[in-house]
Amino acid sequence: MRASSKLISLTHPSLNLSHPTPEPFVWNTLIRAHVQSKPPTHSPISVFNRMRLHGVQPDNRTFPFLLQSFNSIRYLQSGKLFHAQVFLLGFDQDPFVQTSLIHMYSACGDLTLARQVFDESTQRDLPCWNSIIDAYAKVGLVDAARLVFDEMPERNVISWSCMIKAYVMCGGYKEALALFREMQMLDSVRPNEFTMSSILLACGRLGALEHGKWVHAYIDKYGMRVDVVLGTALMNMYAKCGSIERARGVFDSMGSRKDVMAWSSMISGLAMHGHAVESLELFAEMIKSGVRPNAVTFVGVLCACVHGGLVNEGKEYFRRMDDEFSIKPLIQHYGCIVDLYGRAGLISDAWKVVISMPMEPDVLVWGALLSGARMHRDIETSEIALNKLIQLDPTNSAAYVLLSNVYAKMGKWSEVRRVRDLMEERGIKKVPGCSLVEVGGVLHEFFVGDDSHPATREIYMMLDEIMKRLKMRGFVGNTSEALLQLDEEGKELALLFHSEKLALAFCFLKTTPGTPIQIVKNLRICCDCHDAMKMISQEFNREIVIRDCNRFHHFREGLCSCKDYW
Incomplete structure (x- = not known):
């Protein structure tokens, strides 16, 4: 459906030329119906052209409906031509039309023109401000979006939600949580389901379980509707924060509302946590319930086979994709x-x-x-x-x-x-190794060899004490992956200061004995740290959960959920 600004004389099946000419409201309704139809039945441009041929003058609702159909770069030129008609017909200062133009230019990839429309607006309303924030967010210009946000004369829940989402889209998860806390200080604005979905995504990426649990409690307290979108967001958050049991609880509570994305997310979550068999059993349950899998589902299924070392099963699922479900790999x-x-x-x-x-x-x-x-x-x-x-x-x-x-x-x-x-x-x-832990609702970040934390001295003393106790039990450092040509003592020292060990020592300092520890690491955990965590979990009776860049490792009683296969 390529847009065209030329007036055409095609007879539209929805119109009967023998009837009196409809008013703009009817034409606008037809345009909107064709824009929103999936799949599109007829070009909304053809409806607009018939409207003009009938001598009906567009109003300030016509162009906003019409501009929604220009949603990719190939429609940019047509969008410009309709912008010219907006100007000629005197709607260029209408706030509703201006907001639609900003959205149109943003969707078509021309941020410069989107900003020009915003700058030339003389009657900026809240939707106009929100739309330019969203435009910046889509292309990753989060700092520019924040400048606009800070300049706003007033803000509503959409303003806050757009800015929070902008941070999340650009990887500024801590900034998103900080802005959410600032939003919480206001009595005039209350978060909605859209806000909470973005915050849950930030919590999941950071592994901030306590933050995520608080968000879940907030959702329940204010009676927000946990639909399939919000339910899936909750499930993903718990899975990424290391609490696969809570994720499964949310999944089960969704009942018949679960769609293919909810099933796929749970299958992937189980796979990441090393529950390969349970993941594949859930896939079988999904098929039995009548939900048809998609390409995303099979990524989760194959990941379960990868993490479980299930070679023959993986080959079979790969074959079934095309043969049974007509999904091309x-x-x-x-x-x-x-x-x-x-x-x-x-x-x-x-x-x-x-x-x-x-x-x-x-x-x-x-x-x-x-x-x-x-x-x-x-x-x-x-x-x-x-x-x-x-x-x-x-x-x-x-x-x-x-x-x-x-x-x-x-x-x-x-x-x-x-x-x-x-x-x-x-x-x-x-890329330096980095580990993040949440203690008492506060996020703490550690880099390899880090000495920037206020409790650095105590952390290193605790780590030294932990490692001495392990060595008394026969622990020998695995120096096979040390990259420097050092003697064995030098290699062990280099491995000692890996970020996950520093994070672990900090948690030992700040939590009571027996408290589970959850660490998020940006890189693959090395063999030495993996061996150490297994022994620490047994020696100190601690459950340790580490999420590295590949999967989750649950260390309990000297064993890891990955079965040393990662």
């Missing part, structure tokens, strides 16, 4: 299969999948192959995958680090140095 699904084979040590099978894919492998596919090859010390495949990764993303520091780990494990320190020199030559910085 996307690149994400091929990436899961490559990861499945790679982790299982079937590097040749993983390689066959990569070279037989109907689309060009992307960074995630080559990364999965590299990860599997590194895990099983296949240097040749690791180097091929690395070169492909560098071609696609020359600044991908993770690829260099993975290859360095392979060389380090094999004691090839000259190769480790070569990779590090290459990174330095190309200005590529290794």
Whole structure:
């Protein structure tokens, strides 16, 4: 449906030319119906053109309805032409029309014109202010959105929600929570379901369980309707915050309201937590209940197979996608299969999948192959995958680090140095390890070797005490992944200051014995920290949950939910 500004003389099936000419209200209703119909039946532009041919003058409601149909860059030129008609007909200062123009230009990818409409507005109402904030948020200009937000003469719940969502979309999760707390100080504005969905997303990304539980309580206290959207947001938050039991509770409470996204989210959540069998059982229950899976569902199903090491099951589900449900595998699904084979040590099978894919492998596919090859010390495949990764993303520091780990494990320190020199030559910085914990409703962030925390001295003393006790029980540091060519004592010292160990020591300081500990880490947990966490969970009778960039690790009584397969 390509928009056109030229008047055309097609007879519209909804109109009978023998009838008297309808008033603008009727024409506007027809335009809106065609804009909102899914799939579109007829072009709303043709209705507008018939309206003009009948001599009916548009009013200030006509263009807002019509402009909704210009929602991608290919409609930009047509949108400009209708903007000209808005100007010629004298509606350019109508607040309702101005807001619609800002939305139109934003949807068509021209933020400059969206801002120009806003700047030229002489009667800016709240929707006009909110629309320009939303326009900035869509393209990631969160600072520009905040400047507009701070300039607003008044704000409503939509204003606050748009700004909170802008932070969440740009990864400013702490800023989103801070703004939400500021919003809570006002008596005149109360959050709605849209606000809470954004806040729940921020809590999930941060792993801020206490914040998320408070939001859930707030939703219940004010009787908000937990529909499928808000219910799925709650479920995702709990799953990402390490409380898969609460996530399942929300899922079960949704009853018959669950749609395919709710089922898919629960399947993925179980997979991330290492409950592969339960995840696959839920998929079978979903099929039995009559809900048809989609491509997202199968990403969760295949991830369950990956994390559970279920190679044969993964192959079967991959086959069923197309054969049984007519879902053509996307690149994400091929990436899961490559990861499945790679982790299982079937590097040749993983390689066959990569070279037989109907689309060009992307960074995630080559990364999965590299990860599997590194895990099983296949240097040749690791180097091929690395070169492909560098071609696609020359600044991908993770690829260099993975290859360095392979060389380090094999004691090839000259190769480790070569990779590090290459990174330095190309200005590529290794992403520092970072771990985040929530204690007493406050988020604390730790980096590798961090000494910026006010309690640094106490943290390091506690960590030293913990490690001494482990060594008395026979713990030996796993230095196989230490990247520096140091003696064993130097390697152990380097591993000691990893961010998750600092976060753990802080939690030991600030929580009572036996309190569960939850840590969110931005990188894959190393073997040494993984071994240490297992022994700490047993020695100190603590449940420790760590979410790294791949999955959840639940450490209990000396064991990990990943069964040392990650």
